[in-house]
Amino acid sequence: MQPIHARYPFRQVSRQAVGEAGVDLAAVVAEEPEVVARGVERVVWALEDGTVGEAHDVDRIELLSYPVARVLVSLVDEHILTRRYAQAEAATAYERFTADFADTSELKYANTDRLTLPDLLAEFDLADAVRAAGGTVGDGSAAVADGQSREFLVGVGTYLDLASDQRGDEWRLVNRALADGEVVVDGEELLVLLRQAVRHRIDDGLPLSVPEAIESEVTEEVEDVRERLSELDLTREIDTVVPELFPPCMKSLLDRVQKGEHLEHHSRFAIASFLTSIGMTTDEIVDIFQVNPGFGEEATRYQVDHIRGATSPTDYSPPSCATMQSYGDCVNKDDICEDVIDESHPLNYYEHRLDQEDEDELTDWRDEQGDDASDEADEADAEEA
Structure with a gap:
């Protein structure tokens, strides 16, 4: 070996x-x-x-x-473990092949085989899908040269596959130079795409x-x-409110709140703690509960502040899926509940749904409320005029 x-x-x-x-x-x-x-x-x-x-x-x-x-x-x-493991193996591989491509010393590879860029492309059957603009691919040193200025051409199908999980407008196809079915990338971007190929290899086998x-x-x-x-808090800092991507249990509770139905204490706690965990403010949550029977602004505000840790020593997390089941709040389970998160936690579900979406195409519910308020103000101003 x-x-x-x-x-x-x-x-x-x-x-x-x-x-x-x-x-x-x-x-x-x-x-x-x-x-x-x-x-x-x-x-x-x-x-x-x-x-x-x-x-x-x-x-x-x-x-x-x-x-x-x-x-x-x-x-x-567990889905989150599988995803993190695949990402970690890919990140480590990326560090290693980037370092290898950058080190051109003969001494380092005197007694071992050296990984080259053509080797890595061949590993993922990409030899025909990637080529250097105006020349051969080379051993990889051009891909990590100062300034990452060398350009490579990647078949559009390959590009879409490997760039699908990348965040940022610069990765969107509409923002790329595209000619004859090929996308122009620089050396650094090519290595990022290859990191994704490693991740796909590892993730697909698990x-x-x-x-x-x-x-x-x-x-x-x-x-x-x-x-x-x-023991780990594996949910990222979520600050996006997209109700249509909520797990079925939270979607149901939110719908019941907005219809003015009475909720038991455990149900109110579940939806309020979920909403605080995804970045909603106390004022925003209080506004949602206004239509609920027996609403009292002072009491509701106190309860929400208590849940978020503003008036208590504890920042409460939403109940796990097992707890939601025990209280009868787990309803309308879908394939993601069964196959992806393995009944782990509602926040894991929501994080998974967000990860599957194009971030640029997501519309935060709070932005929609702001737009509606602006439209109403504009209409009122127009009527006064």
């Missing part, structure tokens, strides 16, 4: 090297605790740091820790079907990862 295999374990040649060495993964997890420990480390670092940590000094341990990490992620089988012989050997490690996952 060569160092390059351990450095880029997602490559087919790395997988072939493991197969040719006759490695039995069941025996590895049972007899090689260092490999298992490094596999756990990859997953934990992915959760907490967004990378897979420092590589182990022993190439065999580093390489075999990759399939062990994938086993752990598969057995935990979760794995894990044999019982392997699963039984890593029970404690799986529980450790589950515990760490439960």
